[in-house]
Amino acid sequence: MPSFSSPYFIGGALLFAFAGVVAYFWMSSFLFGAGYQGAPRRSVDAMFRLSQLGSQDYLFELGAGLGAVTFAAAREKSARVRAVEIEPLRCLVLRIRRALGPAADRIEIRRENMFAVDLREATVVSAFLWPGAMARLRPKFEQELKPGARVVSRCHKVPTWTPTEYDSTADVYLYHWPEAVQRSNPSGGVEA
Numbered sequence: 011m012p013s014f015s016s017p018y019f020i021g022g023a024l025l026f027a028f029a030g031v032v033a034y035f036w037m038s039s040f041l042f043g044a045g046y047q048g049a050p051r052r053s054v055d056a057m058f059r060l061s062q063l064g065s066q067d068y069l070f071e072l073g074a075g076l077g078a079v080t081f082a083a084a085r086e087k088s089a090r091v092r093a094v095e096i097e098p099l100r101c102l103v104l105r106i107r108r109a110l111g112p113a114a115d116r117i118e119i120r121r122e123n124m125f126a127v128d129l130r131e132a133t134v135v136s137a138f139l140w141p142g143a144m145a146r147l148r149p150k151f152e153q154e155l156k157p158g159a160r161v162v163s164r165c166h167k168v169p170t171w172t173p174t175e176y177d178s179t180a181d182v183y184l185y186h187w188p189e190a191v192q193r194s195n196p197s198g199g200v201e202a
Contacts, residue, residue: 066133068089069136133158
């Protein structure tokens, strides 16, 4: 009978724990409706460049994941950031990263459903969300964003909106509110 202190037992236990964490991240996509894929640095840079993110901005990262956009925005652009993430383990990682890293005073972590977040204070909203989530967020953007707010989305468009700019290398869309709707609806009204 193997001992609990044997290298084989410890190695097996660590492998089992690692597999459990990986399985949790994968399963949480179904449990919380929030798939996870880290943002490549070129996409983060494109989001910042297109939105002209700066120290005067209040960025809301919807579906913050592990915070690739959140921490870079606070650290490199001196923006205030609200990271919104519903999945508990990712939220815990965000809180640990904020506690251990620089710019903690500019970062707020919210474990919250992004469809319930009040967006009226946002000057920039960033998202890498499935098309269905972008469709559900569109009316919320139209009701809550202030004129002049920018939305940057990686990979998926805001349905019915016309992007101001698109970076095909990073697959990032930029929208200005309300111009994005006025360009797609020549009468100037907001489509429902």
